Amino acid sequence: MSDYTNASSQDMCLDWDSAIENDGQQFIILPEGDYVFTVTDFERGRFPGSAKIKPCNKAVLTLRVDTPDGTANVRTDLILFKSMEWKLSAFFRCIGMKKHGERLVMDWNKVVGSRGYAHFKPRTYTKDGEERQANDVDKFYDYDEKNFPAESEWMEISGDDEELPFN
Secondary structure, eight states, X not given: OOTTTTOOGGGOOOOTTOXXXXXXXXXXXXXXXXXXEEEEEEEEEEEOOXXXXXXXXXXXXXXXXXXXXXXXXXXXXXXXXXXXXXXXXXXXXXXXXXXXXXXXXXXXXXXXXXXXXXXXXXXXXXXXXXXXXXXXXXXXOOOOGGGSOOHHHHSOOOSOGGGSTTO
16 A cells, blocks of 8 residues: 555646646736735745845745635745744734734644735736736734624525526
């Protein structure tokens, strides 16, 4: 029996003659604005250092933003350095794990699955001589229940199509 019997279909090796069909997701650039996000991934990484910050740990987060045009997956780094503590605090307040002025030991094991509300902005950069865009988190907002749709707004409508008011 293989060690990979419990691996997800994304982690499976393909044979040279395997059939393929997944075209991947369309990359969505979010118009500047405020969006609800869900943290879908967390990775421990290293910041290589810069003129102002020496090499240190960093958290690499993937934030999923669902829009009418599709899903945008936004990667953002949180640098674990004393001068960047304000941004770490803003993130943990945003997902409701910290209150303003409160001391918190960061529990990264509870980050995936949490939801928050933030201001996102497109950023333009040049790579290989080509101008491209990426989504950036401009500001994390403090957690506020009113920023999240009520559960009933997420539930599917059941019943006959004839009962719907917009036929």
